[in-house]
Amino acid sequence: MGNKKPWWEKWDNSAKSFDIMNAGVEVRYGDKKRELIKKTEGLILLAAVGTGLDLQYFPQNRKVVGIDISWKMLEKSSKKLADNPPDTTLVRGDIQKLCFSDNTFDSVVTSCTFCSVPDPVLGLQELRRVLKPGGTILMFEHVRSTIFWMGPMQDFITVFTRKFGPDLNRDTRTNILKAGFTLKREENLYLDMVKLFEAEK
Amino acid sequence: MKISDKLLDYLIAMMAGVATYLLVLVVVGQSWNMFVAMIVGMVLGMVVLGILILTFCRVIPAFEIMPGGMVITMFVGMATGMSEAMGIVCSLTLFISVVVFSLLVQMRMHLYNHQHKGEVSGG
Numbered sequence: 286m287g288n289k290k291p292w293w294e295k296w297d298n299s300a301k302s303f304d305i306m307n308a309g310v311e312v313r314y315g316d317k318k319r320e321l322i323k324k325t326e327g328l329i330l331l332a333a334v335g336t337g338l339d340l341q342y343f344p345q346n347r348k349v350v351g352i353d354i355s356w357k358m359l360e361k362s363s364k365k366l367a368d369n370p371p372d373t374t375l376v377r378g379d380i381q382k383l384c385f386s387d388n389t390f391d392s393v394v395t396s397c398t399f400c401s402v403p404d405p406v407l408g409l410q411e412l413r414r415v416l417k418p419g420g421t422i423l424m425f426e427h428v429r430s431t432i433f434w435m436g437p438m439q440d441f442i443t444v445f446t447r448k449f450g451p452d453l454n455r456d457t458r459t460n461i462l463k464a465g466f467t468l469k470r471e472e473n474l475y476l477d478m479v480k481l482f483e484a485e486k
Numbered sequence: 487m488k489i490s491d492k493l494l495d496y497l498i499a500m501m502a503g504v505a506t507y508l509l510v511l512v513v514v515g516q517s518w519n520m521f522v523a524m525i526v527g528m529v530l531g532m533v534v535l536g537i538l539i540l541t542f543c544r545v546i547p548a549f550e551i552m553p554g555g556m557v558i559t560m561f562v563g564m565a566t567g568m569s570e571a572m573g574i575v576c577s578l579t580l581f582i583s584v585v586v587f588s589l590l591v592q593m594r595m596h597l598y599n600h601q602h603k604g605e606v607s608g609g
């Protein structure tokens with residue numbers, strides 16, 4: 286009988302250094318994230334909130350529910366709530382099995398989330414379930430490149446990175462469609478590897 | 487993309503190449519088996535890349551440093567290891583080739599970015 290570690294333990298472990306390790310993402314893509322998040326309306330689900338780096342991009346008049354599987358991540362994001370954030374509630378939960386009723390949220394925001402959720406299609410289906418009809422999911426995600434040498438390289442690196450962090454080779458566009466969303470917009474921010482997606486229920 | 491971002495990308499690319507080159511020169515000796523020298527060179531390149539990512543992740547996302555950086559450090563590590571073991575290439579020639587190669591790889595990354603960036607049709 287081994288005491289098997291929970292799959293999200295890697296996220297607990299990375300919470301401490303997460304802000305420093307990801308500061309570069311905010312430096313280069315902060316403006317793009319702000320622009321994307323400005324499109325949200327009504328009650329918003331931020332999945333996953335992580336250490337709360339994205340809270341700074343929400344306009345003050347928004348109502349946000351931030352969910353994450355990792356207590357340590359949530360602990361760090363709760364500290365950021367002191368820095369003048371939007372009206373935010375933090376919830377511990379699994380995106381693949383959400384505790385909210387159908388058609389609850391007007392918008393969903395994800396940011397480097399679907400490189401991390403173990404079953405991305407299941408996760409996206411759950412987000413679609415809790416989104417109101419006509420509601421929008423806004424996503425900032427890094428994905429597998431179609432450049433002939435880069436995709437295989439990402440497959441190789443993922444063998445290592447997934448042990449302590451994200452998968453680098455997800456096909457998020459296909460996953461969005463598989464989950465039943467209608468893809469409205471796709472923008473490449475860096476190569477065809479860092480992308481914005483806007484999709485509708 | 488801002489000019490300062492571009493310059494930083496080139497600087498990091500050059501550092502990746504030069505640091506790998508110097509580290510391999512220090513570690514790999516002339517009497518080494520060529521195949522072993524090549525593998526060790528590649529591994530040392532990966533170490534250099536890891537250090538660069540940790541150093542610069544505050545200003546550049548790791549996923550931007552990684553693709554070009556991996557090409558640079560792997561090839562430079564491999565080539566320096568092999569030529570050091572064979573003792574065939576003059577150090578200055580190799581050093582200049584490393585710098586030029588690193589900059590060319592980064593230039594190609596910027597070109598790739600230019601080609602791919604923007605709205606995806608059918609989105």
Ligand SMILES: C[S@@+](CC[C@H](N)C(=O)[O-])C[C@H]1O[C@@H](n2cnc3c(N)ncnc32)[C@H](O)[C@@H]1O
Nearest residue numbers: 296333335338353354355358379380396401402
């Ligand atoms: C790469 S981090 C991104 C965090 C944040 N969105 C950001 O960009 O700063 C991925 C986050 O997803 C969370 N996560 C992964 N799988 C999850 C799941 N099934 N349910 C909820 N959160 C999950 C992790 O705990 C981690 O905080």
